[in-house]
Amino acid sequence: MEDKNSPANADPNKQEKQQSRRLLIGATVMAAVAAVAITALLVNIFERKQEAKNPFYRVVELNDTIDDPATWGKNFPFQYDGYKKTTDQVRTKYGGSEAMPQTPTDADPRSVVARSKLEQDPRLKTMWAGYSFSTDYRERRGHAYMLDDQTYTGRQKANPPAMCINCHASLVTTYMKMGNGDIMKGFDEFSKSHMTYPQIRQQVKHGVACIDCHDPKNMQLRVTRPAFIEGIRALKASQGVKDYDVNTMATRQEMRSYVCGQCHVTYYFKGPEKRLTYPWSQGIKVENIIAHEDAEGVKEWEHPDTGAKMIKARHPEFEMWNQGVHARSGVACADCHMPYMREGGLKISDHQVNSPMLKINRSCQTCHHFPEAELKARVEEIQDRYFNLRNVALDSLMDLIRDIKDARTKGVVEADVKQAQDYQRKGQFMIDFVMSENSMGFHAPEESVRILGDAINLCRLGQLALKGGPQPTHTVLTQLSTLPAAGH
Numbered sequence: 152m153e154d155k156n157s158p159a160n161a162d163p164n165k166q167e168k169q170q171s172r173r174l175l176i177g178a179t180v181m182a183a184v185a186a187v188a189i190t191a192l193l194v195n196i197f198e199r200k201q202e203a204k205n206p207f208y209r210v211v212e213l214n215d216t217i218d219d220p221a222t223w224g225k226n227f228p229f230q231y232d233g234y235k236k237t238t239d240q241v242r243t244k245y246g247g248s249e250a251m252p253q254t255p256t257d258a259d260p261r262s263v264v265a266r267s268k269l270e271q272d273p274r275l276k277t278m279w280a281g282y283s284f285s286t287d288y289r290e291r292r293g294h295a296y297m298l299d300d301q302t303y304t305g306r307q308k309a310n311p312p313a314m315c316i317n318c319h320a321s322l323v324t325t326y327m328k329m330g331n332g333d334i335m336k337g338f339d340e341f342s343k344s345h346m347t348y349p350q351i352r353q354q355v356k357h358g359v360a361c362i363d364c365h366d367p368k369n370m371q372l373r374v375t376r377p378a379f380i381e382g383i384r385a386l387k388a389s390q391g392v393k394d395y396d397v398n399t400m401a402t403r404q405e406m407r408s409y410v411c412g413q414c415h416v417t418y419y420f421k422g423p424e425k426r427l428t429y430p431w432s433q434g435i436k437v438e439n440i441i442a443h444e445d446a447e448g449v450k451e452w453e454h455p456d457t458g459a460k461m462i463k464a465r466h467p468e469f470e471m472w473n474q475g476v477h478a479r480s481g482v483a484c485a486d487c488h489m490p491y492m493r494e495g496g497l498k499i500s501d502h503q504v505n506s507p508m509l510k511i512n513r514s515c516q517t518c519h520h521f522p523e524a525e526l527k528a529r530v531e532e533i534q535d536r537y538f539n540l541r542n543v544a545l546d547s548l549m550d551l552i553r554d555i556k557d558a559r560t561k562g563v564v565e566a567d568v569k570q571a572q573d574y575q576r577k578g579q580f581m582i583d584f585v586m587s588e589n590s591m592g593f594h595a596p597e598e599s600v601r602i603l604g605d606a607i608n609l610c611r612l613g614q615l616a617l618k619g620g621p622q623p624t625h626t627v628l629t630q631l632s633t634l635p636a637a638g639h
Contacts, residue, residue, distance in 0.1 A: 213367035218321045223361040229494045233502030234361075237293035243508045245534050245591040247290070259303040265290040274545045277552060278579060281455040282463065283309035291589055294504055298358040312425040313346040318414035318466075320355040323362045323375050338377035342426040364410040372406040373398055376413035382429025383409070389434055407483035412469035415484075417584065419449050419462065435470040437584045437602055441577055457555040459572035464583040471588045475595030482518075490514045530593055537585075537592025537599050544582045544603045547610035551575055558617045567616050574613030581606035 210225040217223070224231025240250050250263045268288045269275050279285040287305030301319040316322070323334065329344075330337025341351075366373045374380055374397045387395035401409055417440065421428040430443040441462075450460040472478050477487070489500040490513035507514035508530060511523045519526055555571050585592065585599045592599035612620075 215327055215362065215367060216324060217367070218324045218357055218360055218362050220357060220360040223365075223367075227361070229497065229499055230361075230502045235295070236503040237295040237505070239503070239505070240292060241505070241509055243506050244531050245538065246506050246508070246589070261299060261303055265292050265296075265300070272545075274549055277456070277549060278545070278583070279463075282452045282461070283311065284463070294358055296358075298355070302352060307348065311348055312420045313344075313348045313351040314342070314420060314425055314427040315348060316351050316355065317376060317378060317418075317427050319358060320352075321357040321360040321363050322355065325351075325354050326375075326377070334375060335377050335380070342424045345424070359414065363413070372403070372410050374406075374409055374413055378418065378427040378429055379409070379413040379416070382416070382431045383412075385429075386431040386435060389432060404481060404483055407485040408469070408472070408478075411484040411488075415466055415468035415589075416470060417465040417467040417587070419444060419451065421447065421449075435473055437470075437581055440467075440470070440584075441580055454552070454575070456552055457572055457575055458559065458568075459555070459575045459579075461576055462580050464580055464587045467584055467588050468590065468594060471585070471590070471598065472594040474598040477594070487514045490517070533593055533596045534591040537596070537603075540600060540603045541582070541586060541592075544606050544610075547607045548575070548579055548582055551578070551610040551613045554614050554617055563617055564619070567619055570616040571613040574609045574616060578606045578609030578613065581609070 208226065211217075211222055213223060213226065220231060220234055224234070241247050251266055253259070253261055253264045255262050266289060268290060269285070275288060276285045279288075283306040286308065289300070289304075292300060297319045301315065326334045326337030326341065328337065329340040363375050364372060374383075380397055383397050384395045387393075397406075397409055416429055418427055418429050420426065430440045430447075430449075433439040433443050433446075444462050449462050451463050452461050453459070454461050468484075472484065485500055487507040488504050489502060490507075490510060491498055492501045492513060493499075501510070501513070508527060511526055515526050516523070551571065552575065555568065555575060558568055558571070581602050585602050588594065588599075614620075
């Protein structure tokens with residue numbers, strides 16, 4: 152008997168209606184899902200646009216009396232999180248520092264310190280003999296350690312000038328108080344006060360912080376170090392620009408290097424007041440700086456082995472960067488050391504200031520479209536070449552110091568000894584200049600090699616001078632100082 156309910160006998164019209172109904176339901180569900188997804192996307196886009204319009208929420212009111220970065224961090228939590236990460240100690244091939252354990256004492260409560268460069272290379276003790284750097288000189292660490300590492304360095308036994316704190320502490324509020332609201336007047340008062348380092352250390356609480364680089368009213372970048380304001384004005388004057396005011400005349404991209412250059416520079420202490428001075432009146436190439444300090448009669452110490460009147464280079468990253476291809480291409484310090492990053496809808500600068508080799512993707516590959524391994528290898532090759540030539544230069548300096556020391560005991564003509572001492576003063580400063588610059592030659596590879604080559608020559612000329620050798624009509628430095636300065 153035939154089954155009237157079998158599929159074969161089903162009403163074709165009814166099947167078509169059921170299929171249409173299923174399709175309609177499916178389409179409705181898909182449309183609903185799409186609508187929800189599109190709505191979520193639009194909401195997300197709207198939220199991100201609102202975040203971008205409001206880059207921070209004003210939790211606290213900021214002004215020039217607040218130097219605690221934790222307070223600023225309430226308005227800028229992402230930037231503050233990066234700032235706190237400067238405690239991380241990650242070593243690259245030639246930079247950074249492993250954590251070296253130390254037993255805390257009353258004199259030095261640190262449980263962790265950086266490796267001693269003096270132990271790694273004893274030649275540095277001979278180089279800086281008679282000066283505080285021969286007693287303690289260590290690998291650099293992150294900004295989080297800058298104040299404590301200076302406070303507890305063994306160099307404190309030499310009673311350093313109070314102005315040494317310029318590059319290691321947040322000083323805006325201190326200068327403001329001393330100058331009744333005027334930073335420049337505060338700097339003058341500080342210079343005249345004849346404070347000791349322990350005395351000024353009691354007045355500061357933080358390492359370099361947000362207030363040192365940002366205006367609390369609008370977060371614009373600013374220069375707050377009076378010595379840099381004076382130094383860059385002198386530099387611009389040497390280039391024909393009168394009355395230069397860095398905070399009103401510099402471009403935003405320039406400021407992204409100038410705020411770093413406030414501290415990452417070389418300097419000396421001028422006169423009985425030990426006024427902090429950036430030696431840029433004749434330019435910022437190493438010969439220009441030597442010429443300035445010679446003209447000022449700067450003598451920071453007398454080398455005990457040779458009797459030479461010596462000058463010391465500090466950390467001239469700004470000066471050396473200015474001689475490199477990145478500066479010529481308009482690349483700022485922050486582009487590499489504080490590359491942009493995304494936090495939700497916000498584009499911010501990475502405030503974990505450290506080596507670009509630790510963030511090649513954001514620091515390098517935005518411009519250089521090559522694999523990370525290749526870029527890393529390129530940098531290390533530049534640094535390897537620099538390091539090898541730096542060793543040759545140090546050896547030549549050791550030879551000159553030994554020969555001058557011997558000559559002083561053997562009755563060599565005084566004029567010849569003085570000539571050799573002058574070669575030591577200049578050649579040693581040039582070696583010190585590139586060695587104290589913390590990029591291992593990368594900021595300006597050609598300039599670094601050029602300086603080391605000239606320093607080796609100066610040391611060898613010093614040895615020849617002790618033997619009554621030929622004296623050039625114009626010294627190497629005089630010839631080199633006529634070269635045009637590069638960069639800003």
